[in-house]
Amino acid sequence: MMKALYSGVSGLRSHQTKMDVIGNNIANVNTYGYKTQRATFRDIYYQTISNPSQASDGIGGTNSSQVGYGAKIGSVDTIHTLSGYSPTNKETDVYINGDGYLKVVDASGNYFYTRYGALNFDSSGQLVDSNGSIVMGLNGEEIAADNVDIDEASLTAIKIDIDKFSNITINSDGTITGVGLDSTDAATYNKVTTLGLIAISTVPNQAALKLEGSSYYSAGNNTGTITYHAAGLGGSGEIVTGGLEMSNVDLANEFSDMIITQRGYQANSKIITVVDEMLEQLVNMKR
Structure with missing residues (x-):
């Protein structure tokens, strides 16, 4: 359960950084010579619950079981395309x-x-x-x-x-x-x-x-x-x-990314809220 809480926190941080990048792009939409940036995510770490096993006579193989710990910023890249x-x-x-x-x-x-x-x-x-x-x-x-x-x-x-x-x-x-x-x-x-x-x-x-x-x-x-x-x-x-x-910022792309980022942030905040409710229920089991 706590893993989900940490995953939600990491998701919030990642989406905050991506929103910072989007905000900077929009702020520089009319800045001469400005080159737009993008933020990408990547997963962080996985705890292995069980390792895969190889099939043998009469016994089938099994796959690994792993639980992840959320996301982080993979890169913030500058897009050097020629503008008008x-x-x-x-x-x-x-x-x-x-x-x-x-x-x-x-x-x-x-x-x-x-x-x-x-x-x-x-x-x-x-x-x-x-x-x-x-x-x-x-x-x-x-x-x-x-x-x-x-x-x-x-x-x-x-x-x-x-x-x-x-x-x-x-x-x-x-x-x-x-x-x-x-x-x-x-x-x-x-x-x-x-x-x-x-x-x-x-x-x-x-x-x-x-x-x-x-x-x-x-x-x-x-x-x-x-x-x-x-x-x-x-x-x-x-x-x-x-x-x-001119700046090469594409406002249509930035606004669509903003909506996606907002929803991602909202979903990660919901994870934290739900885990908090589950922990509250666990604490209240014995009264």
Whole structure:
């Protein structure tokens, strides 16, 4: 009888965690770049009452008898499916049309990966995201965007001399171009010049990325070797400017999961109530 009580408690805890995951998904239904999560259950432990026996002459075989002790959370997985493009009409907003992440570095020197492409050039010409972290890539005028691989050691914080160039544009391959304003520089004056390149990070096992909040992920032990490319190469998606990636939360799925989870919680709470009534009856047998 007490086993059923513990099973009910474990079921309540598991369903509470699943509801937490569902609630977080719904809260982030309009969060740009958010990837939905799911919680799965698994059984815990079984007490063996009798072991199976093998059939012999004149005696049939028997099966094992086991009693379980409830359920627990098996995993909380992030679903990294590509979501839709949401136009913002801001030229420095970027949407990665396929697999890939931006690599950024914060003020403390921590490196993160993100698909939230709300970017800006700050007053010093650094390409930063909405948290103030600097986007990583290549700087300089001589950049071959058709090179598939970019050495990680060569990545730098992207910085543009915004006072010397106008019409600064982020292109579909991640290159950053501008028109030279310095009349003393014949090589760039009044010419479209490549100023830098945004590196797109390709993660072999996206499910192993660790959620850090603020639309950031960090690399884990099971992500595999992360490689860097120009957008559209090396398995990464091209960049589309003027928009951001929508959340991939499916509200219909979340609400149906919410109902199922609520009923599961209700059923497990009923187990506890019934066991409590049975224990009360047992205690009251002798008066």
